[in-house]
Amino acid sequence: MNALKTIAAALLALFIATPVSALSVTLGGSADASASASTSAGNVNITAAIQARISKGKDRADQEIQRRIDSLNDLNTRIQAMVRLTGQQKSTMASEIGTQISTLNDLKVKIDADTDIDTLKADIKSITDAYRIFMLIIPQGRITVAADRITDVASDLNAFSTKLSARISAAESAGKDVTSIKTTLNDMNAKITDANTQSSAAVGLIGNLTPDNGDQTKAAANNAALKSAHADIKTSVQDLVTAKQDAHTIVKALVALKIDVQASASASTTTQ
């Protein structure tokens, strides 16, 4: 719980730290655009080619910006569905995501108004270099959301395990052989524990990541941490799946023993 709050705070800090005005990057390249044309017809052709490239570049940039905005909106939806954050924390993060989206919209307006291909190229490059939406923010946010869900599901599985344990004890007291069922329950509990361990590890790995701002070493370290956390999340979810399968197996075995308790959840058992 505290770890999740910590990572949420770190994610929020990341939003704040992400550059919001790194748009004025000068573009290089397009040397061919300045190629000397010896005839007026040649100049016309070059100008038309440059305009076509500008138009194509703007279309691509708009699509990429929209893709990021869609991902940020999706992330916000997932954050709002988290169960272990307070409403205030969710509200603050939603506000920061809104700021990011607003900044991207401003970038789109600037790109749409670009008339120089070098400036346009710089602005397009800034979509990835300055914002790191896909490189850091989205993966980090989604890992945080997934970890929150894992913790929640593991909690419910744990509660269910307690119920199953009581039922197994009741069956044992009634003289039933529950050796196999106990083994399955032990496996279920081990998987739940490991799911929590892996989830916490994932959160710990990404908690302090910040944008690399062009630092290749830091970018590589961020990427490695995200991938490792990703692996932890996958392992954790697989643990939950196995634990759930164990639960199914146990319930099926308990039902086969033909021992039930009253729906009133009293301690008494009845043999059917």
Next chain:
Amino acid sequence: MGFIVKLVLVLAVVAGGVWAWMTFHQSAPAQQPVTQVTEPTTPPPTTPPPAPTDAVSASGSSNADLQSDLNTLDTQVQSAQDDSASVDNSFNDKPVQQTE
């Protein structure tokens, strides 16, 4: 005849008076909270803490309850898998390409 009319009038006046008195005293308490309620010293929380997820622990432990819990857990684990898949997708996104 005249006596009866006077009697009806008197009764009507008396009844009207009683009705007015009762109406006044019935409405008066309803108005009191407006002037007597004191402002709370601290504002109520605008963002309540997240509700506990006790979908499993709140139910019983009969066979039917266990089966119901399993259905709940199936849904929850599926949600966890969906979230994990969204993490997968976030790693599959490609940065913008500059093809010139």
